[in-house]
Amino acid sequence: MKRGVAVAVAFAALAAGAEERKVYAHYMGCNPAWGGATRWHYYETHNYLRNTNDYVSAMGGNFRNWPLVPYPAERDAVDEIKNAKMEISRAKRFGFDGFAFDAWAGGDECKQRLETFFKAAEEMKVDFGLTICFDRSCHLVPDGKTVVDVYLESAQFVLKHKDSPNLARFEGRPLFFGYYSNAIDPATNQGTIEERFAAEKRGWDEFRRRIGMPVFIHGSLDNYGGEWPKVGKLAAEVYDAVGGFLGGGEGSAGGRETAEAVRAGGKVWSQPLSFQYANCWGWVMAWNGVDLLRYNWKAAIENRSRLLQFVTWNDYGEESCIAPTTGHGYSVLRANKYFIDLWKNDGREPPVEKDEVHVFFRKALGMPAPFPFYSRQQGAGTYVQVMSCLKEPAEIEIEGYDKVVTAPKGVHFEMYEPKLGPIRITLRRKGAKVLEMVAPEAISGKRWREDPTVSGFGSTFDEEWRKDFPDVEPLHYSENGDVDGDGLPNWFEMVNFGKFPQMHTAGVADPKADPDGDGYTNLEEYRNDTDPNWPDEPYPAGYVWDSRDAAKKGLSWNPARDDHNRPVWYCYNDRGPDEKKPTYDGNWKICPLILNVPTTHNYIGPTWGESANFNTENGLISLNGNGNTAMLWGWRAPVSGEVDVAASLVAGGGGGTLHALVLHKSEKGTERLDDVPMRGGERKRYAKAKFKVAKDDEIVFAPEYHESQGIGSLQVEYVRVGLVSPGGQGRQGGGGRGKVKSPARGCGRAGLGVVR
Numbered sequence: 001m002k003r004g005v006a007v008a009v010a011f012a013a014l015a016a017g018a019e020e021r022k023v024y025a026h027y028m029g030c031n032p033a034w035g036g037a038t039r040w041h042y043y044e045t046h047n048y049l050r051n052t053n054d055y056v057s058a059m060g061g062n063f064r065n066w067p068l069v070p071y072p073a074e075r076d077a078v079d080e081i082k083n084a085k086m087e088i089s090r091a092k093r094f095g096f097d098g099f100a101f102d103a104w105a106g107g108d109e110c111k112q113r114l115e116t117f118f119k120a121a122e123e124m125k126v127d128f129g130l131t132i133c134f135d136r137s138c139h140l141v142p143d144g145k146t147v148v149d150v151y152l153e154s155a156q157f158v159l160k161h162k163d164s165p166n167l168a169r170f171e172g173r174p175l176f177f178g179y180y181s182n183a184i185d186p187a188t189n190q191g192t193i194e195e196r197f198a199a200e201k202r203g204w205d206e207f208r209r210r211i212g213m214p215v216f217i218h219g220s221l222d223n224y225g226g227e228w229p230k231v232g233k234l235a236a237e238v239y240d241a242v243g244g245f246l247g248g249g250e251g252s253a254g255g256r257e258t259a260e261a262v263r264a265g266g267k268v269w270s271q272p273l274s275f276q277y278a279n280c281w282g283w284v285m286a287w288n289g290v291d292l293l294r295y296n297w298k299a300a301i302e303n304r305s306r307l308l309q310f311v312t313w314n315d316y317g318e319e320s321c322i323a324p325t326t327g328h329g330y331s332v333l334r335a336n337k338y339f340i341d342l343w344k345n346d347g348r349e350p351p352v353e354k355d356e357v358h359v360f361f362r363k364a365l366g367m368p369a370p371f372p373f374y375s376r377q378q379g380a381g382t383y384v385q386v387m388s389c390l391k392e393p394a395e396i397e398i399e400g401y402d403k404v405v406t407a408p409k410g411v412h413f414e415m416y417e418p419k420l421g422p423i424r425i426t427l428r429r430k431g432a433k434v435l436e437m438v439a440p441e442a443i444s445g446k447r448w449r450e451d452p453t454v455s456g457f458g459s460t461f462d463e464e465w466r467k468d469f470p471d472v473e474p475l476h477y478s479e480n481g482d483v484d485g486d487g488l489p490n491w492f493e494m495v496n497f498g499k500f501p502q503m504h505t506a507g508v509a510d511p512k513a514d515p516d517g518d519g520y521t522n523l524e525e526y527r528n529d530t531d532p533n534w535p536d537e538p539y540p541a542g543y544v545w546d547s548r549d550a551a552k553k554g555l556s557w558n559p560a561r562d563d564h565n566r567p568v569w570y571c572y573n574d575r576g577p578d579e580k581k582p583t584y585d586g587n588w589k590i591c592p593l594i595l596n597v598p599t600t601h602n603y604i605g606p607t608w609g610e611s612a613n614f615n616t617e618n619g620l621i622s623l624n625g626n627g628n629t630a631m632l633w634g635w636r637a638p639v640s641g642e643v644d645v646a647a648s649l650v651a652g653g654g655g656g657t658l659h660a661l662v663l664h665k666s667e668k669g670t671e672r673l674d675d676v677p678m679r680g681g682e683r684k685r686y687a688k689a690k691f692k693v694a695k696d697d698e699i700v701f702a703p704e705y706h707e708s709q710g711i712g713s714l715q716v717e718y719v720r721v722g723l724v725s726p727g728g729q730g731r732q733g734g735g736g737r738g739k740v741k742s743p744a745r746g747c748g749r750a751g752l753g754v755v756r
Helices: 003-015 036-048 080-093 108-124 147-159 193-211 228-235 256-264 291-302 331-344 461-468 490-496 522-527 547-551
Strands: 022-027 098-103 129-135 173-179 216-220 241-243 268-270 307-310 356-361 384-390 394-398 404-407 410-416 421-429 432-443 455-458 544-546 567-575 593-596 600-604 611-615 621-624 629-636 641-651 656-663 670-678 683-693 698-703 713-726
Touching: 022 129, 022 173, 080 098, 080 108, 080 461, 098 108, 108 129, 129 147, 147 173, 147 193, 193 216, 193 228, 228 256, 241 307, 256 268, 256 291, 268 307, 291 331, 331 356, 331 384, 331 455, 356 421, 356 432, 384 394, 384 404, 384 421, 404 410, 432 455, 490 522, 544 547, 547 611, 547 713, 567 698, 611 629, 621 629, 629 713, 641 656, 641 698, 656 683, 670 683, 698 713
Parallel strands: 022 098, 022 307, 098 129, 129 173, 173 216, 216 241, 241 268
Antiparallel strands: 356 384, 356 455, 384 410, 394 404, 394 421, 421 432, 544 713, 567 629, 593 600, 600 611, 611 621, 621 713, 629 698, 641 683, 641 713, 656 670, 656 698
């Protein structure tokens, strides 16, 4: 069946009998638009960003978006009722039917916030439902009680409002959502799928018996996996509505087969809805533009959903927030409103009352290494996606872009190859300009911290802002932009001289000043990726880089930095199409850091089978290859000069050939220093004296793989590179955080030779 026919059939089925359809937004009670955790982070982030021993701080903080509100002075009181009314008003005008508060993210404060929203909604006299989403991770179970006991207490807290017109209901019954709902009984995590669902049913049946009134319960099934048709069938015997949480692919709780099984069981399908997810502690789900949002809405329509929980309204720390933010303005919310209207109006395109344009993109072009902060990943590809909402067809032109598109009447999405700089969009009809928009955020060739999240801006931004804050100048937040036009981006001034992310401090630095007195201006420091508040220091003859120093650090990253905070130690994986592929061709990928634990740091390769482990006690680095994948260890020269190298390495069980290489970044290409045969388990000490490297050249130890137990598994006891004589060092580049001043750390004689 073609897509258009399938969507038409799905809408026809939804329309039959005028079935009830509602969409709620999952609301984090700890993150109101003003107050709570977001307020604290807004004012405190600049105080802890420079703590490189803290995982999140070293990555540049745990927020990539902030609530889009006019931040007052620190001491100003927060009017909770006023804030609640503002958030309800925003959600209603963009098509949401209510909020499902995460129970209880923020503890008693979240409970109080729910009470505040009930009061605000009742005073507003609006049709807006309020309920909770049971979250097992936020429900402590005291001794002598069960999960059912504490869920009942939470439900009764909500049902105090059973006579309120703002209590969320579906099919006439009070509505409760779930998050990983199979946690209601300990036995739900044991045994076969049938046994797990039997335990799940026992728990929720008991809940229903004790609640004292008919209720409508939504179940979330993400952590079952695998046999989705069976999961959907069994879940339909437990819940009134069945779905997942984030969604994002056919092979998930949001897949077609699950939905069909749920509907066949006579229950409501609840398609998972989200548009991105990026947690500093966890995984990243970031598609191009709003393509994930489009995918999930297409599935919601085709799978005939009737009840939806969008994840989330305001989880700013995990970047799933669809609420208006400093990062994507009102634009993601506007795109979502189009799909809500499409869904609720049986597939009829909503009318376009005026021309508008929205743009979505990532802040960095390509995948440059971040500076001054660290990253778990290489980065995500950049794109520019334009959403046009037009009364009549029109030409859309982006200044500096070759592609000019004639967009049709109605809503249209178009993808563009990105360019550096700000995005200026012009809309023309019959040659006449009818609209022009410039996004305050810009695309940079630099990446100052890990940020895979979507940025966005729309031509209706100021209009929407005035609906929320009629007496306040619109906040056009931007990190790569340059509010004072001095060549220093806003983030650079806020992070190094102001109070990040407070935009009023984005113009406080003088680009010609040299606060650290090292002879380089702030503008030169920015261009060369060095710290403007830390004097640049040359590497003296006799300096030694030792891999054990990187492995023993409290936090290790890829690349790891030396005590000048230059990125020098790199871990790669080489995943080839067959086991015979040589590993010395330079086509390697950097491995992302995932997490540190007390004695080891784990770099994760292409699969869980390939990794690199750092031992913080003895500095040993274990490179674990698997099958046709090898893990590689390399040093990248932060300066030009003449160097010695010495290493001690132990082969994996199968043995093979170890290639010692120099990768020249110039036209010289790859220089193979030596090919070292190694038997399984053999330790080899390697040395090479006095050879020249240019800045950014790499010395790499590449174990060729032949089988899963071959030399592809390699232990690095140490790699030591000594600077015999520095070349012209010029600007060092790659400086980082901290004030560590021990340039001779680990230095021995200039010629390393073989270390015994």
